Amino acid sequence: DADVTQTPRNRITKTGKRIMLECSQTKGHDRMYWYRQDPGLGLRLIYYSFDVKDINKGEISDGYSVSRQAQAKFSLSLESAIPNQTALYFCATSDPNGGGRTITDTQYFGPGTRLTVL
């Protein structure tokens, strides 16, 4: 089973709709991240969370909100979707201490969610 999962994998929605993207992990990492990928721009950080009570804005947080329900779950919401939020969204996790199969401060990514806003 995948260590970092994202649901849904693909989603098409309409302008103005509320959308939630979910991320779950079984890696036991405290740190979780949300990124969006656009052609020619690479991945850009939306929000990140170093533990359940610590949530921080990234470089492009406008129009997004997040919820860290538990150590293993980190959700991204678009309150009122707009077409320029059409992108590929990734969740990632990391551990500052490493150990086992985890490399210190290395981010491990989920499979991504392709979101299209019409």
Add this chain to the structure above:
Amino acid sequence: AQTVTQSQPEMSVQEAETVTLSCTYDTSESDYYLFWYKQPPSRQMILVIRQEAYKQQNATENRFSVNFQKAAKSFSLKISDSQLGDAAMYFCAEFNAGGTSYGKLTFGQGTILTVHP
């Protein structure tokens, strides 16, 4: 703020040959890590290699190696004996391990690598 630049939008290589992907970065932090990630058509982000800034020795991982030039802030990826399965988008990224931007990973724009049989 840190920036990462990949100046080659696309590169191509013949199977079994060697190719080098370029990356430059800019950070004011002294403690940082550098990464190369691979994104095949499946869109999964896969870690290729990692380099700690404090290490002078270049990281290697099987057919993948880096040329880390700290003073020039350059971090290129060399793929030897290229295989068809190496075809993907490659992203360079920089992680701040200290300072006010601690914990943030900044990505370059990506380089699409095509491998010809």
